[in-house]
Amino acid sequence: MGPHPAVAAIRLAVRRTLTDLVAEAGSTFTAPAREPRERTGGVPLAAAALPAAVGTTLIGNAHRHPSGLPRTPAAPGSPLVLVAVSGGADSMALAIAAAFEAPKLGLRVGAVTVDHGLQSGSADRAEQVAGRLRELGLDPVEAVAVRVGREGGPEAAARDARYAALDAAAERHGAVAVLLGHTRDDQAETVLLGLARGSGARSLAGMPAQKGRYRRPLLELDRAATRQACSAQAIPVWDDPHNCDPAYTRSRVRHEVLPVLEKHLGGGVVEALARTARLFRDDADALDQWAALAERDIRTGEGALDAVKLAELPPAVRRRVLRRAALRAGCPAGDLFARHLETIDLLVTGWRGQGPLHLPGGVEATRRCGTLVFRRQGD
Numbered sequence: 001m002g003p004h005p006a007v008a009a010i011r012l013a014v015r016r017t018l019t020d021l022v023a024e025a026g027s028t029f030t031a032p033a034r035e036p037r038e039r040t041g042g043v044p045l046a047a048a049a050l051p052a053a054v055g056t057t058l059i060g061n062a063h064r065h066p067s068g069l070p071r072t073p074a075a076p077g078s079p080l081v082l083v084a085v086s087g088g089a090d091s092m093a094l095a096i097a098a099a100f101e102a103p104k105l106g107l108r109v110g111a112v113t114v115d116h117g118l119q120s121g122s123a124d125r126a127e128q129v130a131g132r133l134r135e136l137g138l139d140p141v142e143a144v145a146v147r148v149g150r151e152g153g154p155e156a157a158a159r160d161a162r163y164a165a166l167d168a169a170a171e172r173h174g175a176v177a178v179l180l181g182h183t184r185d186d187q188a189e190t191v192l193l194g195l196a197r198g199s200g201a202r203s204l205a206g207m208p209a210q211k212g213r214y215r216r217p218l219l220e221l222d223r224a225a226t227r228q229a230c231s232a233q234a235i236p237v238w239d240d241p242h243n244c245d246p247a248y249t250r251s252r253v254r255h256e257v258l259p260v261l262e263k264h265l266g267g268g269v270v271e272a273l274a275r276t277a278r279l280f281r282d283d284a285d286a287l288d289q290w291a292a293l294a295e296r297d298i299r300t301g302e303g304a305l306d307a308v309k310l311a312e313l314p315p316a317v318r319r320r321v322l323r324r325a326a327l328r329a330g331c332p333a334g335d336l337f338a339r340h341l342e343t344i345d346l347l348v349t350g351w352r353g354q355g356p357l358h359l360p361g362g363v364e365a366t367r368r369c370g371t372l373v374f375r376r377q378g379d
Contacts, residue, residue, distance in 0.1 A: 014102075082170060083138070115143060118154075155248055180214055207277075295324055305373075325374045326374055362378070
């Protein structure tokens, strides 16, 4: 008898992500000692590109899996993938699937759980989650405490602290990737939040399946599947009370806005919003590539931007060029909004002798002698 359909779907999504990761790295990875049973197009995963390991031994990830099936051995020193785990259904389902699939491709899998310190008993809870992950065979596993600031609001500050901890853990352990448990429901919420802010295409494109070291294997699956997978495998999960707290904007979108849309517009709203994100991402990627090429042509020898050539660009491309220049000068990406870019754009399209513009991060944008100059104040 095969696994529960939700378990099988999550394992397949994780397998695809890890296979792509192996293919990107090519021969720098070491294959498992035994040929994996799962095949794609009749070819064992990673068999063609990866050299066979010699003298492999069982390590932490080669313990028996909760499914009852023995894990494929992973070679000592093989590449490490970390999973970001909160203890909720999404991340626990992802972690157990990664523990099942990664060793077959010659990968070790570990985990990081972040204690934001925002709730009573959070440190003990993080240690409980870490202990549960170790029992599942993930290694290394860390519970990392962070200090959450106030900049950008509580949700943004917690997110910044969390990603900083994940980046540090990846560097510390030399991980080749970090897996995140965001689902299709999270994607739909992100699109709605972008619409409410009046954001552009890049924000409406939602969360990418891949960005830098981060991978999101579950973006095509809904949240219900992760709960079903954990239930089918008797994996205990923890529901963060902040996810139900109406004080947080995303919580209100999740529990109030989306249900109303589903009720009055019919089912399939989540799928439609996630599809919208994919379409916007394709367009945004194309425009970003155009902007990168255009910037090279309009940048002067002194590093400024030619205002006349800027004015000739389509508005969507021009604003992207301006954003790139502002970020390069030191503007924090999370604080640079559409209203800032619209004001900078007036230095090109509505020039009337305006003075310098003061942007987030202490950056100043000035039009001077037919060029736009971005510099940090005091430089």
